[in-house]
Amino acid sequence: MIARSLAGIHPRPRGRETSLLLLAAVALLTGWLSLATTQAGRLSAGDPGLLVIYLAAAGVIHVLFVITGRRTDQVLFPAVVLLGGISLLFMARLPPSLVTQDAGPAGVLTLAPLQLVWLLLSLSIIAGLAIVVRNDTWLRNYKYSWAAAGVTLLLLVFLFGDEVNGVRLMLRVGPIVGQPSELLKVILVVFLAGYLAENRALLAGTSLRVGPLDLPPLAYLLPMLAMWGIALAVVVVQRDLGAALLFFAVFLGLLYVATQRTSFVALGLLLAAVGSVFLYAVEPTVQVRVAIWLDPFAQALGSGFQIVRGLYAFGRGGLVGTGLGAGLPSPDGTLAVPALHTDYVFAGLAEELGAAGAIALIGLYLVIAERGLRIAARGADDFRALLAAGLTLVLVLQAALIMAGDLKLVPLTGVTLPFVAYGGSSLLGSGICVGLLMALSDAGVEAPAPPQALTRGERWRARGRGVAGRVERAVR
Amino acid sequence: MSAFEILVWILRLGFLGLLYLFLAVLARGLLRDLRGATARTTRAAGVLVVMAAPAGAPPVGATMALETITTIGRDADNVVVLDDAFASTHHARLTFRGRVWYLEDLGSTNGTRLNGRPVEGVVAVGFGDEIAVGETRFRLEPASA
Numbered sequence: 001m002i003a004r005s006l007a008g009i010h011p012r013p014r015g016r017e018t019s020l021l022l023l024a025a026v027a028l029l030t031g032w033l034s035l036a037t038t039q040a041g042r043l044s045a046g047d048p049g050l051l052v053i054y055l056a057a058a059g060v061i062h063v064l065f066v067i068t069g070r071r072t073d074q075v076l077f078p079a080v081v082l083l084g085g086i087s088l089l090f091m092a093r094l095p096p097s098l099v100t101q102d103a104g105p106a107g108v109l110t111l112a113p114l115q116l117v118w119l120l121l122s123l124s125i126i127a128g129l130a131i132v133v134r135n136d137t138w139l140r141n142y143k144y145s146w147a148a149a150g151v152t153l154l155l156l157v158f159l160f161g162d163e164v165n166g167v168r169l170m171l172r173v174g175p176i177v178g179q180p181s182e183l184l185k186v187i188l189v190v191f192l193a194g195y196l197a198e199n200r201a202l203l204a205g206t207s208l209r210v211g212p213l214d215l216p217p218l219a220y221l222l223p224m225l226a227m228w229g230i231a232l233a234v235v236v237v238q239r240d241l242g243a244a245l246l247f248f249a250v251f252l253g254l255l256y257v258a259t260q261r262t263s264f265v266a267l268g269l270l271l272a273a274v275g276s277v278f279l280y281a282v283e284p285t286v287q288v289r290v291a292i293w294l295d296p297f298a299q300a301l302g303s304g305f306q307i308v309r310g311l312y313a314f315g316r317g318g319l320v321g322t323g324l325g326a327g328l329p330s331p332d333g334t335l336a337v338p339a340l341h342t343d344y345v346f347a348g349l350a351e352e353l354g355a356a357g358a359i360a361l362i363g364l365y366l367v368i369a370e371r372g373l374r375i376a377a378r379g380a381d382d383f384r385a386l387l388a389a390g391l392t393l394v395l396v397l398q399a400a401l402i403m404a405g406d407l408k409l410v411p412l413t414g415v416t417l418p419f420v421a422y423g424g425s426s427l428l429g430s431g432i433c434v435g436l437l438m439a440l441s442d443a444g445v446e447a448p449a450p451p452q453a454l455t456r457g458e459r460w461r462a463r464g465r466g467v468a469g470r471v472e473r474a475v476r
Numbered sequence: 477m478s479a480f481e482i483l484v485w486i487l488r489l490g491f492l493g494l495l496y497l498f499l500a501v502l503a504r505g506l507l508r509d510l511r512g513a514t515a516r517t518t519r520a521a522g523v524l525v526v527m528a529a530p531a532g533a534p535p536v537g538a539t540m541a542l543e544t545i546t547t548i549g550r551d552a553d554n555v556v557v558l559d560d561a562f563a564s565t566h567h568a569r570l571t572f573r574g575r576v577w578y579l580e581d582l583g584s585t586n587g588t589r590l591n592g593r594p595v596e597g598v599v600a601v602g603f604g605d606e607i608a609v610g611e612t613r614f615r616l617e618p619a620s621a
Contacts, residue, residue, distance in 0.1 A: 016505065023501060027494035034487035043483060075502060082498060200574075323488040353492060360495040367502050374509070380603065380618070381575045 012069035014062070020078035021062055025055050028085040031324060035093055038325035050116050054088055057120050061127040068131050073375060073441035077126065079367050080434055083419040084119045084427075086361070090349055091115040091422060093325050094341055099422065111341065111422065118424040122431035129435025136440070140383050143194030150187035153180045154230070158237050181234075181243040182416075182429030185398075186436075188247055189254070189390035195223060196258040197382035203259050227251045228271050232279065239285045242413030246398055248272060253393045257376075258386055293411035309337040310344050310406055313351040314358075321354030341422040343414055346406045361420070362403065368434075369396045375441040388440045391433040521572050524556065527606065527613040531559040541619065542577075546570040548609050549582070562586050562610030570601070570616075577601040577616060586610055 028051060036046030058081045065072070096110035109117070139146070153171075157180050162170040171180050196203070203220050231244040252268040255261075279286045288303055296304030296311070313336060316322060327348065328336040336351075337344045350358040372392025379385030398415050405412040416426035418433075523539045524546075534540065534556075546555040549567040558567070564584035571578050580598045581588040588595045589608040601607065607614045 020498070020501065023494070023498050027491060027498055030487060030494055031491040034484070034491050037487055038484055042480065075505070078498075079502070082495075320489065320492060323484060324491070356492050357495065360492070360499060363499045367499070367506075370506060379575065385575060 010069045011067050012071070014066050014074050017062060017065065017074035017078055020075065021058060021081060024078050024082040024085065025058075027082065028055065028089065031086070031089045032092075035089055035324040038323055039093075050088060050092060050112055051085070054085060054116060054119060057123055061123055064127055064131060070131065070442045072130050072438045073371055076368065076371050076434055076438055076441075077130075079364055079371075080126065080419055081123070083361075083364055084122070086349065087345070087420040087422075088112065088116060088119060089324060090345065090352075090420075091341060093327075093352070094335070094348075098335075098341055115422050118427040119419075121424070122419070122427040125428060125431035126435040126438065129432065130438035133436065133439035134442075136384065136387070139190050139387070140194055140197075143191050146187050146194075147191040150184050150191065151230075153184055153187070154234070156180070161238070179423070179425035181238075181240060182425040183432075185243070185246060185250070185394050186391070186429055186432050189250065189387065189394055192251060192254050193383055193386035193390050196254060197386050200258050200382055203255075203261075203264075225271075228268075228275065232275050236279070236283065239283070240414070241286065241289065241411070242401060242415035245413055246394070246401060246415055249397050249401075250390060250393045253397070254386060254390050257389045258382070289411045289413075293408060296408065306338045306344065307408055307412060310347040311408060313337050313344070313347040314407065317351040317354045317358075319354050320356050321350070321352045324352050327351045342416060343402065343412070343421070344406055345417050345421045346403050349420070350406075365396055365399045365418075368392070371441075372396070372437050375437055379440065384440055388437055391437050395430060395433050521619060522577055522603070523617050523619050524570075524607070524614040525617055527615050528611070529558075529560065529613075530562075530611040534558075539617075542570060542572070544572045547582075549584075558609060558612050560610040560612045563612065564610075567609050568595070568607070570607075579607060584609075 029048075032048050032051050033045060036044045036048070040046065058077075062077070065077070092112040094111055096112060098111045099114060100111075101109050101114055157171050160171065162172055171178050199220055227248065231248045234240055234244040234247065248268070252265055252272075255264050255268065276286075280290065292299055292304040292307055296307035298304065300308045313328070316328060328351070335341075337347055340348045346358065346361070349361060353360075369392055372388060372395070376385045376388035376392065379388055395418050399418055401410065401413055402415050402417050402421075404410045405415075416423055418430040419427065521544070522542045524542060526534050526536050526538045526540075529536055540556055543555050547566060547569050548554055548556045548558065548563075549565050550558055550560065550563050551565040554566065564582070564586070566582050567584040568579060568581050568588040571580075577600070578598050579588065579590060579595055579601045581595045590599055590601060591606050592608070601616050603616055603618050605616050607616060
């Protein structure tokens with residue numbers, strides 16, 4: 001088995017990736033030099049151990065890509081490496097005691113080393129998926145199982161989740177604390193891609209006419225209403241506005257991609273508007289969020305403190321920023337902006353790298369968007385196209401939501417900036433997205449077998465697939 | 477301005493400059509890709525590679541670009557014309573709908589097989605699948621560069 005799969009491997013040079021990675025490495029090393037020099041007050045490289053480990057890991061993964069010789073996208077990985085590197089630079093600049101984790105024999109890890117660990121895990125996930133995944137049947141055929149797993153995960157958080165700052169997001173399993181919504185978004189995309197790919201033709205048909213709207217048969221609208229309900233439930237029970245908004249936006253985006261019907265989007269926006277008014281009426285959290293978005297200065301020392309400080313950070317940054325390490329100091333360990341390493345990482349980077357740096361960051365996310373949508377456009381069939389489009393939407397919409405939130409363009413929602421914000425769950429979830437995108441970008445991926453009657457052996461194996469198979473049959 | 481300040485400025489602007497260099501290199505490649513993509517839009521969505529042909533026409537290993545509706549058979553009005561005594565005049569049809577190739581048998585005498593199994597009705601064909609018409613066998617492949 002192993003010998004056979006090794007026989008099919010032919011190394012293939014990836015020149016574009018090599019040069020982009022080298023460029024990213026040079027940029028990051030320059031950034032490190034700039035940071036260390038500013039901090040030391042003289043020309044200094046500081047202790048570049050973290051960055052060197054990170055770049056070495058990226059190099060090793062690149063070599064693995066070359067050796068295994070798959071024709072995957074050559075731009076996504078360098079772009080992600082650069083984003084992660086910027087994150088590492090910024091975490092190394094923040095007070096190390098911000099986050100600490102007892103790592104047993106390795107001692108107590110502080111902010112930057114922890115982020116390095118998560119970044120390395122994330123890059124390994126990308127590498128693993130991009131090299132190993134050659135077949136998408138396990139995603140395609142088990143969409144209802146994935147949906148069931150997602151709902152279970154959601155229920156677990158509802159029941160056993162820990163509340164942090166009044167938001168119930170975290171799930172604790174032994175010593176590991178995770179944010180399941182990061183995993184949930186990937187599962188959601190897999191389910192939606194599977195569902196829409198199967199029912200695309202039916203959804204695009206018209207049988208109901210409500211005023212100016214042409215609607216598909218009512219039964220096929222049910223998942224849409226269910227999605228709306230789940231989004232509302234997420235807000236009410238978890239008070240997690242960001243995840244709810246992201247889920248619904250990705251859902252609408254995919255629905256449009258699949259059917260090209262603006263009436264769906266209009267209907268979805270209408271539902272979202274109704275839901276928002278309802279939530280505003282019943283949820284005090286939402287009222288506060290909207291109030292401090294409209295006028296943070298009314299509560300400048302209270303609930304609007306974070307937004308006000310964030311806006312000042314953008315202002316201090318100006319055009320080219322204060323320089324890495326020269327932003328507003330945090331003398332006694334308190335940050336200039338609360339949650340500077342997570343929700344407000346964009347404001348922090350904009351302060352030290354300026355508008356120029358912030359726009360470069362947006363540019364990097366645009367690159368990811370372009371690559372992802374290109375992979376989607378080249379997808380061999382509906383499922384792959386929708387999956388790639390959905391994964392791209394998740395990454396990019398999330399980045400847009402939090403960047404716009406930091407800039408006070410939309411009410412602040414607590415989603416993370418993919419690959420830049422501190423946090424393990426977010427890095428792993430985003431890593432899965434990019435890894436799958438890279439796997440999908442390989443034109444040589446086996447196409448699914450045409451639907452055929454099962455042979456006896458296959459039927460036996462299908463029966464043996466246990467729970468997953470049973471769930472699929474139950475739903476049908 | 478002291479020498480140190482100048483140094484810090486060089487490093488700061490250098491970092492930003494390199495970030496933009498990275499983006500510029502990407503943008504150049506991206507534009508090249510886009511131009512390539514528009515040039516390729518007229519290309520066929522798939523090709524048939526001849527795996528085996530009894531009479532040697534078409535030759536083994538030949539690739540044939542497919543049209544959106546590709547008919548296969550012995551008659552000269554087919555898109556893919558076979559010199560195969562076991563093929564019917566209008567034997568089978570490949571159609572490209574959405575993003576998927578579909579294969580159907582056109583009531584041929586000896587039938588059409590997909591991966592060795594007889595085709596009944598319309599079936600989806602994936603890239604890499606083997607289509608057998610008479611004694612001629614093809615493999616469907618994506619039309620890569």
